[in-house]
Amino acid sequence: MNRHTxxxxxxxxxxxxxxxxxxxxxxxxxxxxxxxxTCLETLRILSRxxxxxxxxxxxxxxxxxxxxxxxxxxxxxxxxxxxAQSAEEERVVVEALKCLCNVVFNSVPAQxxxxxxxxxxxLCAHLHSVSSSHHEVGLFSLRLLFLLSALRTDVRGMLRKExxxxxxxxxxxxxxxxxxxxxxxxxxxxxxxxLPISPENNELAMEALKALFNIxxxxxxxxxxxxxxxxxxxxxxxxxxxxxxxxDKTEEIHSHAINLLSNLPVRCLDVLIDVPVQGGMEKYxxxxxxxxxxxLDFMEKRIDKGINYKEGLTPVLxxxxxxxxxxxxxxxxxxxQVLPPLKDVKERPEIGGTVRNKLVRLxxxxxxxxxxxxxxxxxxxxxxxxDNLLKYTGYGNAAGLLMARGLLAGxxxxxxxxxxxxxxxxxxxxxxxxxNPITGHIEHPMPNPMEEMTEEQKDYEAQKLVSMIDELSRKxxxxxxxxxxxxxxAPLGEAIHECSPPPSSDSDxx
Numbered sequence: 001m002n003r004h005t006x007x008x009x010x011x012x013x014x015x016x017x018x019x020x021x022x023x024x025x026x027x028x029x030x031x032x033x034x035x036x037x038t039c040l041e042t043l044r045i046l047s048r049x050x051x052x053x054x055x056x057x058x059x060x061x062x063x064x065x066x067x068x069x070x071x072x073x074x075x076x077x078x079x080x081x082x083x084a085q086s087a088e089e090e091r092v093v094v095e096a097l098k099c100l101c102n103v104v105f106n107s108v109p110a111q112x113x114x115x116x117x118x119x120x121x122x123l124c125a126h127l128h129s130v131s132s133s134h135h136e137v138g139l140f141s142l143r144l145l146f147l148l149s150a151l152r153t154d155v156r157g158m159l160r161k162e163x164x165x166x167x168x169x170x171x172x173x174x175x176x177x178x179x180x181x182x183x184x185x186x187x188x189x190x191x192x193x194x195l196p197i198s199p200e201n202n203e204l205a206m207e208a209l210k211a212l213f214n215i216x217x218x219x220x221x222x223x224x225x226x227x228x229x230x231x232x233x234x235x236x237x238x239x240x241x242x243x244x245x246x247x248d249k250t251e252e253i254h255s256h257a258i259n260l261l262s263n264l265p266v267r268c269l270d271v272l273i274d275v276p277v278q279g280g281m282e283k284y285x286x287x288x289x290x291x292x293x294x295x296l297d298f299m300e301k302r303i304d305k306g307i308n309y310k311e312g313l314t315p316v317l318x319x320x321x322x323x324x325x326x327x328x329x330x331x332x333x334x335x336x337q338v339l340p341p342l343k344d345v346k347e348r349p350e351i352g353g354t355v356r357n358k359l360v361r362l363x364x365x366x367x368x369x370x371x372x373x374x375x376x377x378x379x380x381x382x383x384x385x386x387d388n389l390l391k392y393t394g395y396g397n398a399a400g401l402l403m404a405r406g407l408l409a410g411x412x413x414x415x416x417x418x419x420x421x422x423x424x425x426x427x428x429x430x431x432x433x434x435x436n437p438i439t440g441h442i443e444h445p446m447p448n449p450m451e452e453m454t455e456e457q458k459d460y461e462a463q464k465l466v467s468m469i470d471e472l473s474r475k476x477x478x479x480x481x482x483x484x485x486x487x488x489x490a491p492l493g494e495a496i497h498e499c500s501p502p503p504s505s506d507s508d509x510x
Contacts, residue, residue: 008049021055033088040095047102057110068096073117097140124163142207149214156218169212185234186275209256216263233271287329309370317373335381343427349440363397375401384413394440409487
């Protein structure tokens with residue numbers, strides 16, 4: 001009756017608090033699996049209400065639930081039972097884990113207690129012993145680990161430094177995705193007729209990826225060597241080549257894999273293209289760019305969806321920008337796909353259905369993170385050359401990035417790139433003199449509104465414009481700006497003063 005209840009009336013709050021306390025009392029006394037699972041299922045429903053978690057979010061409450069979940073934590077009395085043998089015993093463990101997930105998610109005091117009793121460390125030891133035949137036990141154990149690492153930054157550091165969670169989760173992913181290594185970091189590629197990832201393994205892999213993402217956000221210093229991080233890159237590369245039962249689930253698990261790759265040091269991303277057993281393309285130095293194409297397809301699919309750009313699109317933009325910045329072959333391949341040599345410049349850069357058009361449109365997106373992500377990616381593909389960027393985007397679309405970088409006056413970014421130069425097509429060379437640098441395309445001749453004006457009319461319109469700008473400036477509705485010598489913006493008066501030549505010391509008088 002109440003299994004799908006998520007909203008609770010304030011009136012019965014006190015009664016529900018007492019009910020929680022009573023359930024915990026029964027759970028501490030009873031050793032009958034059916035009674036335990038019924039009480040835990042009831043407590044799981046009640047634990048959706050943040051206001052009644054007082055009795056559960058205590059050391060005694062967390063120890064009770066951890067014991068029923070067969071997780072060893074600090075402060076427990078007696079020996080824990082071994083892995084659940086019967087279906088009834090497994091149901092108790094699963095319901096206890098679900099309760100812990102709800103309580104930890106909804107209660108800050110419970111999160112603090114969990115840290116004090118070392119719940120995350122106990123969970124890691126628990127995961128080492130969970131059999132693959134107990135799917136739900138493994139699933140909700142991973143979900144609890146994800147929640148603990150998401151909500152407590154100190155837990156992330158501990159898991160990485162002391163509990164060996166990175167190695168544990170890597171092993172779980174390797175086992176769940178059935179990875180077989182043919183090289184140090186190269187997995188056997190899936191065959192075309194290979195079955196999709198099963199729904200159960202897909203669930204486990206996503207929870208492991210999410211927990212690993214949280215843990216790798218903490219300062220790595222020297223806890224994890226390159227070998228472990230490259231293994232993660234190799235596993236995620238393999239995962240990006242796999243499919244699930246539905247297109248949406250495939251996109252979801254690929255999204256988690258991309259988020260995790262974004263956390264890895266960029267030096268480890270060479271694993272994405274360095275697969276000597278499979279081989280690659282000679283024009284890209286023998287590197288295999290299949291995974292890079294998958295990332296590009298993923299990005300375009302997310303752009304076409306048109307929703308949730310900040311969370312759904314910025315991670316893959318950032319990943320491709322950073323990997324392109326430090327891995328020449330990745331940049332060269334993406335440049336060829338996204339910014340091929342220009343031929344037709346009759347339309348504005350933001351108009352059309354190519355990947356370039358879609359990214360240029362994002363350069364003026366309302367969300368700052370999306371706008372910066374798209375602009376930075378294109379800038380890197382242009383080897384951080386302002387002239388190259390303007391050729392593909394137009395000054396108007398690129399102005400935000402150039403202002404933020406202090407490059408409004410032109411120049412290059414700080415990263416050093418290879419010296420290979422891009423050659424312009426004959427079509428572009430012939431059209432270049434007629435391209436409007438602001439819009440980035442050839443504009444049709446427009447009628448000159450001043451053509452039939454007298455000089456007096458022109459002077460009147462100029463004075464009128466000056467008066468309007470002056471009035472808006474005094475009301476602080478606009479602020480006229482100029483470009484300093486270093487390419488940054490400054491108030492117009494300040495910029496003019498800085499760029500003006502020093503007064504001559506020579507006298508004009510005889």
